[in-house]
Amino acid sequence: MKFGHFGGWYWFSNGEEDKLIREKCGKWMYFFTDQVEAMKLCKLAIDSKVCYLCKCADLAEQGTKEGPICFYANVDDIKNHKYILAFMIKLGLIKKTKTGRLYDIPFKLDSQTRAGEYGTDFEGKIKLSQFIDLYTLKWIYPEK
Numbered sequence: 001m002k003f004g005h006f007g008g009w010y011w012f013s014n015g016e017e018d019k020l021i022r023e024k025c026g027k028w029m030y031f032f033t034d035q036v037e038a039m040k041l042c043k044l045a046i047d048s049k050v051c052y053l054c055k056c057a058d059l060a061e062q063g064t065k066e067g068p069i070c071f072y073a074n075v076d077d078i079k080n081h082k083y084i085l086a087f088m089i090k091l092g093l094i095k096k097t098k099t100g101r102l103y104d105i106p107f108k109l110d111s112q113t114r115a116g117e118y119g120t121d122f123e124g125k126i127k128l129s130q131f132i133d134l135y136t137l138k139w140i141y142p143e144k
Helices: 035-047 078-088 110-114
Strands: 002-006 009-013 025-032 053-057 067-074 108-109
Touching: 009 035, 025 035, 025 078, 025 110, 035 053, 035 067, 067 078, 108 110
Parallel strands: none
Antiparallel strands: 002 009, 009 053, 025 067, 025 108, 053 067
């Protein structure tokens, strides 16, 4: 595992991050408030081969009380999406509504981040509901 700190982020990789293609790369995100736990989750994701690259915000350097963990994948890598989503679901990283349904979290392309799409300006092209039934947690997307 490779580890580094750069630009207000803690970076974790498994040495295969070159498989991520700039035009296709994006991330599933989980927002955290505990820096130590966030770093443990990133390390676990890499050690478990869930993704090639992940990062978490350095809350102290960014001056915030909450920040994202980003689990990276190429937009067309269905197998990698499923690894990441299964990891997030297993660890309770996707919040549920009052009715017990998972929130339909989006996948954010890095090109959307570079274009400044945040908050209400951001519309995910891929969402969790394309992979899993938000109520039953059964996979929708076929195995590949």
